[in-house]
Amino acid sequence: MSHPPLDARLEAVLSLICADTHADIGSDHAHLPIRLIWEGRIGRGVIVELNPGPLALARRNVVRARLEGVLEVREGDGFDPLAPGEVESASVTGMGAGTIAGILRRAGERRPPALVLQPNDSPAPIRVWAREHGYHLRAERLIPGYWPYPVLRLEQAGGEDPAYAGLPLAAALRYGPHLLREGSPVLRRQVWADVVRLTPLAAPGRTAQTELETAQAALEVLGGNGQ
Numbered sequence: 001m002s003h004p005p006l007d008a009r010l011e012a013v014l015s016l017i018c019a020d021t022h023a024d025i026g027s028d029h030a031h032l033p034i035r036l037i038w039e040g041r042i043g044r045g046v047i048v049e050l051n052p053g054p055l056a057l058a059r060r061n062v063v064r065a066r067l068e069g070v071l072e073v074r075e076g077d078g079f080d081p082l083a084p085g086e087v088e089s090a091s092v093t094g095m096g097a098g099t100i101a102g103i104l105r106r107a108g109e110r111r112p113p114a115l116v117l118q119p120n121d122s123p124a125p126i127r128v129w130a131r132e133h134g135y136h137l138r139a140e141r142l143i144p145g146y147w148p149y150p151v152l153r154l155e156q157a158g159g160e161d162p163a164y165a166g167l168p169l170a171a172a173l174r175y176g177p178h179l180l181r182e183g184s185p186v187l188r189r190q191v192w193a194d195v196v197r198l199t200p201l202a203a204p205g206r207t208a209q210t211e212l213e214t215a216q217a218a219l220e221v222l223g224g225n226g227q
């Protein structure tokens with residue numbers, strides 16, 4: 001059987017996962033956990049789905065791939081169907097950052113020490129959540145697609161997250177500390193587009209003014225002209 005196709009965004013998620021036990025929350029088609037098993041990046045997986053359609057699709061694809069022995073599909077909300085300590089890492093991808101942050105907040109002690117997250121919008125709420133809940137940002141990717149898709153790997157760790165050291169905090173939370181240091185063309189285009197969009201809207205006291213200042217601070221880290 002051929003490997004299920006993953007888009008560039010899920011390929012990036014795949015590359016940041018390596019664990020004996022892993023949970024994919026909100027898996028839908030289950031393509032990611034199937035590939036994780038096939039490539040030997042995980043030994044056993046739990047797939048969690050909230051909705052009946054995607055739940056049935058995940059079950060069907062796992063059976064088709066003949067992986068029922070190593071991939072278990074469970075119905076439920078976020079981390080609810082998992083026991084504390086059951087998995088070493090988890091992925092939550094293809095949802096809004098607010099939805100992902102809500103799932104992480106509700107997870108409590110069921111949350112594993114490593115998380116790979118791919119929100120479909122600004123990951124700032126997830127970076128804020130991570131700093132408040134003892135997770136350090138270990139890796140970030142920004143994948144070109146319909147829009148630039150951020151992918152974050154978080155690991156539980158004590159103390160201040162060193163990723164933010166020496167960077168303007170608002171800009172690092174908005175654009176990503178690793179991404180800012182790396183300065184990829186995708187990020188440069190994103191920051192520059194923000195500056196162009198926000199400049200006519202900015203005025204003292206307006207949100208657009210604060211956002212413009214954040215984008216300008218990011219441009220400075222990127223070395224002046226973001227283009």
Ligand SMILES: C[S@@+](CC[C@H](N)C(=O)[O-])C[C@H]1O[C@@H](n2cnc3c(N)ncnc32)[C@H](O)[C@@H]1O
Binds near residue numbers: 049
């Ligand atoms: C847009 S799809 C993303 C599928 C896949 N993760 C991806 O990145 O291609 C979001 C999936 O998450 C599921 N979902 C949404 N909220 C959930 C929750 N609280 N717990 C479990 N699954 C959830 C939905 O049913 C849907 O199948």
